[in-house]
Amino acid sequence: MTELRTPISEEAIRALKVGDIVSINGTAVTARDAAHKYMVESWIESEPSGEDKELRTTLKPILSGGIIYHCGPVVNQDESGKWHFIAAGPTTSSREEPYEHKVIKAFGVRAVIGKGGMGDKTLAACGEFGAVYLHAVGGAATLIAQNVEEVEAVYKTEFGLPEAFWQIRVKDFQCVVTMDSHGGSLHKDVLSQSRGKYNEMFGG
Amino acid sequence: MKTIPDLVEHALELIRLTSTKLPDDIVSALKSGRKKETTGSAAEATLVTIETNIEMASEMSTPICQDTGTPLFYVKHPWDYPTRMMREAFTSAVQIATEKNYLRPNAVDSVTGKNSGDNTGDHFPAIYFDQWDRDDEIEVRLMLKGGGSENQGAQYSLPYGPLDAGRDMDGVRKVILDQVVNAQGQGCGPAVLGVCIGGDRASGYALAKKQSIRPLEDVNPDPVLADLEKEITEKGNHLGIGPMGFGGETTLLGTKITKAHRVPASFFVSIIYMCWAARQKTMTFKNGEVSYD
Numbered sequence: 001m002t003e004l005r006t007p008i009s010e011e012a013i014r015a016l017k018v019g020d021i022v023s024i025n026g027t028a029v030t031a032r033d034a035a036h037k038y039m040v041e042s043w044i045e046s047e048p049s050g051e052d053k054e055l056r057t058t059l060k061p062i063l064s065g066g067i068i069y070h071c072g073p074v075v076n077q078d079e080s081g082k083w084h085f086i087a088a089g090p091t092t093s094s095r096e097e098p099y100e101h102k103v104i105k106a107f108g109v110r111a112v113i114g115k116g117g118m119g120d121k122t123l124a125a126c127g128e129f130g131a132v133y134l135h136a137v138g139g140a141a142t143l144i145a146q147n148v149e150e151v152e153a154v155y156k157t158e159f160g161l162p163e164a165f166w167q168i169r170v171k172d173f174q175c176v177v178t179m180d181s182h183g184g185s186l187h188k189d190v191l192s193q194s195r196g197k198y199n200e201m202f203g204g
Numbered sequence: 205m206k207t208i209p210d211l212v213e214h215a216l217e218l219i220r221l222t223s224t225k226l227p228d229d230i231v232s233a234l235k236s237g238r239k240k241e242t243t244g245s246a247a248e249a250t251l252v253t254i255e256t257n258i259e260m261a262s263e264m265s266t267p268i269c270q271d272t273g274t275p276l277f278y279v280k281h282p283w284d285y286p287t288r289m290m291r292e293a294f295t296s297a298v299q300i301a302t303e304k305n306y307l308r309p310n311a312v313d314s315v316t317g318k319n320s321g322d323n324t325g326d327h328f329p330a331i332y333f334d335q336w337d338r339d340d341e342i343e344v345r346l347m348l349k350g351g352g353s354e355n356q357g358a359q360y361s362l363p364y365g366p367l368d369a370g371r372d373m374d375g376v377r378k379v380i381l382d383q384v385v386n387a388q389g390q391g392c393g394p395a396v397l398g399v400c401i402g403g404d405r406a407s408g409y410a411l412a413k414k415q416s417i418r419p420l421e422d423v424n425p426d427p428v429l430a431d432l433e434k435e436i437t438e439k440g441n442h443l444g445i446g447p448m449g450f451g452g453e454t455t456l457l458g459t460k461i462t463k464a465h466r467v468p469a470s471f472f473v474s475i476i477y478m479c480w481a482a483r484q485k486t487m488t489f490k491n492g493e494v495s496y497d
């Protein structure tokens with residue numbers, strides 16, 4: 001198992017290959033559909049002002065060398081106003097395929113965590129800018145919530161709580177590298193191997 | 205009129221148990237799958253994570269998976285038992301369970317896109333009634349079916365050209381295993397398959413879904429189907445897809461198959477894909493007592 005600590009260096013990313021198991025420590029930011037659309041439309045494809053600009057300035061250093069987690073958590077807020085993650089499994093990543101490569105490029109994100117893998121645009125961005133796609137265990141919601149040590153901040157709650165940006169500190173969050181920065185994709189490998197075995201079974 | 209005292213409370217407990225504890229047969233199938241995986245592999249690590257998650261959810265009484273899915277109630281009741289008040293009781297129990305965070309608000313109006321916030325809505329939760337010939341016994345089996353795994357269900361119409369799958373058992377094998385290949389990396393395997401050979405488009409899926417909640421150790425009374433169930437599970441695991449599609453030995457935890465007569469012109473094979481978070485529990489009322497299994 002390889003440990004990854006934020007901010008993650010390009011060198012650490014280039015050393016990873018598909019199939020490697022990593023343990024993540026440091027800060028990650030959750031983002032789902034609304035957050036991805038917002039980042040691309042309001043921060044990347046137009047020059048933000050006011051609140052949008054402020055938020056970009058706040059999150060930029062965290063995203064640079066940082067981690068985006070595709071997750072819509074179940075949260076609760078205690079009496080002192082502090083937020084806690086109750087359930088925090090990964091959500092399907094392919095929905096962010098149109099956006100992710102732009103986000104990786106604009107902010108220097110080093111790792112994207114989700115489930116189900118992503119497409120060719122993201123894979124190409126991983127190679128070009130030095131990033132990886134990490135697969136969390138789908139459904140392991142309670143366990144992953146325990147890996148979240150602290151909710152450091154939350155932004156854009158007006159998107160709805162699952163869609164907001166949650167800045168979290170994680171400890172020993174285990175994932176598998178399924179897309180690396182050398183063009184490798186475990187998803188493609190397993191698909192072609194299993195299709196091959198299927199064809200053997202039926203003499204195709 | 206016959207009534208069950210405290211039905212809402214009992215149903216609420218059924219929902220809590222279903223959402224936070226997996227059935228023993230699924231847990232032990234995951235454990236024996238883990239033992240078959242190579243030490244240090246991603247497949248092994250994944251199954252360890254899944255097992256730890258299951259234990260934690262049970263201890264902390266939190267949902268095993270955050271997608272608590274569609275609640276489906278399968279009720280068997282005596283002929284003279286009124287079903288309407290059961291429907292009302294289960295619906296209220298679902299609303300309370302949502303308030304208590306045993307269920308995530310999951311019911312979305314398909315036209316307006318609005319989430320009702322309490323897991324109720326048009327045909328939601330799903331409740332199915334069946335009469336049986338026992339006089340004083342009611343059985344309620346609840347399944348929580350996650351969306352990611354439901355999306356991996358499929359219905360094939362034989363003959364199916366792309367796979368050269370004809371209207372025979374070989375064609376049936378081809379389409380079932382094709383869907384196992386297609387579902388990889390989605391719907392959170394290892395999975396349990398529920399299959400119906402034949403029927404019409406609607407009954408095929410309904411019967412396949414009922415199969416997916418049969419206990420794993422349950423042996424099919426039809427010897428031909430019993431053999432086919434074993435064969436599909438073995439072949440499915442031979443595909444090497446593994447947990448989450450990371451590669452490995454454990455792709456299917458089990459396969460459950462039924463058949464239904466069809467019209468000569470149609471031959472459907474309906475497949476339901478149930479993720480590892482195969483949440484299901486049974487509540488029984490007998491002689492004035494309630495039990496959960």
Ligand code: SF4
Nearest residue numbers: 139269350352392479
């Ligand atoms: S497919 Fe199953 S385990 Fe995966 S997220 Fe959905 S309900 Fe949870």
